[in-house]
Every structure is written in structure tokens, then in C-alpha cells.
Amino acid sequence: MKTYYLHVIGCQQNEHDGVRIHHLLDKIGFQETTKEKADLIIIVACAVRQTAVDRVFGLVNNIRKAQKNKNPKIIVTGCVIDNDKKKFKARQVDFWDIEKPEQLAKLIDFKDQKSLSKLLREGALFSSSVPIMFGCNNFCTYCATAFTRGRERSRNIKDVISDIKKLIERGNSEILLLGETIDSYKDPETGETLDILFEKLNALDGDFIISFTSNHPKDMTDEIIKAVATLPKIKKEIHLPIQSGSDKILKAMNRPYDAKTYLKIVEKIRTSKVPIDITTDVIVGFPGEDEDDFQKTVEIFKSVGYKTAYINKYSPRYGTAAYRLGDPIPWSEKQRRWRILNDIITGK
Numbered sequence: 237m238k239t240y241y242l243h244v245i246g247c248q249q250n251e252h253d254g255v256r257i258h259h260l261l262d263k264i265g266f267q268e269t270t271k272e273k274a275d276l277i278i279i280v281a282c283a284v285r286q287t288a289v290d291r292v293f294g295l296v297n298n299i300r301k302a303q304k305n306k307n308p309k310i311i312v313t314g315c316v317i318d319n320d321k322k323k324f325k326a327r328q329v330d331f332w333d334i335e336k337p338e339q340l341a342k343l344i345d346f347k348d349q350k351s352l353s354k355l356l357r358e359g360a361l362f363s364s365s366v367p368i369m370f371g372c373n374n375f376c377t378y379c380a381t382a383f384t385r386g387r388e389r390s391r392n393i394k395d396v397i398s399d400i401k402k403l404i405e406r407g408n409s410e411i412l413l414l415g416e417t418i419d420s421y422k423d424p425e426t427g428e429t430l431d432i433l434f435e436k437l438n439a440l441d442g443d444f445i446i447s448f449t450s451n452h453p454k455d456m457t458d459e460i461i462k463a464v465a466t467l468p469k470i471k472k473e474i475h476l477p478i479q480s481g482s483d484k485i486l487k488a489m490n491r492p493y494d495a496k497t498y499l500k501i502v503e504k505i506r507t508s509k510v511p512i513d514i515t516t517d518v519i520v521g522f523p524g525e526d527e528d529d530f531q532k533t534v535e536i537f538k539s540v541g542y543k544t545a546y547i548n549k550y551s552p553r554y555g556t557a558a559y560r561l562g563d564p565i566p567w568s569e570k571q572r573r574w575r576i577l578n579d580i581i582t583g584k
């Protein structure tokens with residue numbers, strides 16, 4: 237029997253892909269083992285920060301050292317920009333586009349491509365998360381997702397509902413809907429939006445709750461907030477990434493909203509019929525973020541009262557627009573800003 241090791245870096249979308257890959261490899265007869273022993277290594281990579289890409293290179297080097305004279309097949313999937321694909325190739329690491337199972341079949345020399353495609357598709361159903369859209373149109377200057385995952389594509393509402401029905405039948409009680417900017421979801425044929433999808437899911441029989449991530453403040457609508465507040469099967473939580481409380485930095489990040497607009501959305505959420513938790517993502521130490529800019533983020537953190545926050549220390553990502561700005565803020569200063577925000581979240 238062949239063995240594999242899977243390493244996932246990055247966001248929930250990648251975690252979801254990881255679950256699909258585990259399921260798929262299990263079905264085609266691979267057995268999971270350690271990176272020191274595996275014949276096949278699959279790494280689900282993240283392109284949002286350079287540190288994540290460096291981790292992949294580091295991991296590949298470690299595996300090669302640990303396996304010495306053996307020659308495991310190493311494959312990278314997930315978010316990888318073209319320039320990094322070339323660098324991986326130079327290190328005998330292959331790239332696999334996860335939406336193309338036939339590519340994997342070739343890479344691992346697996347003959348039955350048809351059943352591999354079927355398995356990969358069905359693998360999605362074994363996880364409790366369901367991607368409802370892929371890609372992104374936003375080109376935030378620190379992020380490579382629009383380059384690596386392509387432009388926004390929403391799935392057909394009928395297919396999404398059918399996947400979720402199967403999960404409910406299998407007893408999943410908490411189902412997570414995934415999309416890079418999920419609040420811009422729109423059925424490609426009917427034009428039905430996320431709030432309509434929520435209504436349809438809420439009407440399904442069964443004891444389950446639906447959560448969703450991630451949102452872009454520019455796409456958040458009153459209808460989505462109302463649906464979250466009023467539909468019992470939709471979790472009372474909205475993830476609303478702020479990224480920075482400074483309008484100057486938001487502009488440099490190509491985030492098309494200002495702090496005032498963001499706080500108006502927060503106000504709508506806060507004044508809805510039932511309490512709704514708000515969570516967020518933020519970046520500290522983006523190039524040009526001075527103390528005054530940072531204090532604006534601190535003020536927002538204090539005023540919103542986030543349930544939780546994913547606080548990221550900026551690191552430049554090759555291939556993004558912000559890369560040319562360098563990385564002028566020292567790591568120690570990013571660490572200090574991280575701690576201040578973290579203390580607010582943890583109530584210290």
C-alpha cells in the first residue's frame with residue numbers, strides 16, 4: 237500500500253480542500269503516515285503572505301533531508317502564484333490544480349481518472365463545510381487570491397442546496413458555507429443572492445445550523461443582516477474583516493470602504509432584532525501604518541467589541557501590488573501592535 241502525508245496551510249477554504257484530499261486518498265488506497273515515511277506528500281499552500289510560501293519551501297527542504305535517499309513525490313496545491321510554481325518546479329515539486337483531478341491522476345500515475353474525478357467531487361460532502369463560490373474580484377493589495385484562485389464564480393443554488401441536504405441526511409448539525417467574499421454570492425442563472433439561499437436553507441427539514449465566511453464589508457447588505465437576525469437556522473454571527481481602522485491604510489490596501497461606512501454596518505448588525513456576534517480579520521504593520529493609523533484600529537476594536545479576531549502581522553507577498561512597498565515596519569513593532577489588539581480581544 238502507498239502512503240501519504242498531507243500538510244495544510246492557510247484559510248478555511250484550504251482546510252476544506254484538505255478534508256477532500258484526505259478522503260480521496262483514503263478511497264484510492266493510500267494510507268496516511270508521517271512526512272518522514274510517506275511516498276506521496278501533498279501540501280495545500282496559501283499565497284496570502286510570503287511567510288506562508290516560505291513555510292512551504294522550508295517544509296519541502298525538511299522532507300528531503302528527512303527522507304535522504306528516498307525520493308517521495310511532492311505535490312503542491314491551493315493558492316500558488318505562477319512565479320512560485322516555477323520555483324517549485326525547479327525543486328522537483330509539482331503543482332496540482334485541485335479542481336482538475338485528472339492532473340493528480342497523471343502526477344501519481346493513477347490509471348482510473350474517471351473514478352478519481354467522481355471521488356474528488358463527492359469528497360466535498362464528507363466535510364461539514366461547503367464552498368458556494370470560488371475566486372475573488374477585489375485585488376486587495378496585500379493578497380494574491382485573485383491571481384491564484386481566479387475571478388469570482390458562484391455555484392448554482394440548486395447544487396449548493398443538494399450538497400447541504402446530503403450533509404443534513406448524514407447527520408451534520410453545523411454546516412459552514414465558504415467563499416472568499418461570500419456576501420457577493422449570486423446564482424449564475426437565477427441571480428438569487430446569499431439572503432435568498434439562507435431562506436431556502438432555513439426551510440429545509442432537520443436539526444442543523446448554518447454559518448458562513450468570509451464577507452467583504454462592501455458587499456454586506458441589509459437583507460443578509462436581516463436574514464441572519466430572523467432565520468433560526470442561520471448562526472447569529474457575522475465575520476466582517478476590517479483589516480485596518482485607518483482610511484489611509486484601507487485605501488493603500490485597496491479596500492473600498494472607510495471606517496465610518498464599516499461602523500455603519502456594525503451599527504445595523506448591533507441594532508437588529510437579536511444579538512449577533514461580530515468577528516474580524518485585521519493586519520498590523522501594513523507599510524505606512526504609523527501610530528496614528530494603528531490607534532484608529534485600536535479605537536474600532538474597542539468600540540465594536542468583537543467576539544474574536546484573526547490578527548495578522550503583515551508580511552509582503554511576492555506578486556501582490558503591496559510587494560513594491562517593502563516591509564518597513566520592524567517585526568518587533570508588529571508584535572507590539574498584535575499584542576495590543578490581542579489584549580483587547582481577550583479582555584486583558
Ligand code: SF4
Nearest residue numbers: 372374375376379381
Ligand atoms: S477580498 Fe481581498 S483579501 Fe479577500 S480574497 Fe479577495 S483580494 Fe484577498
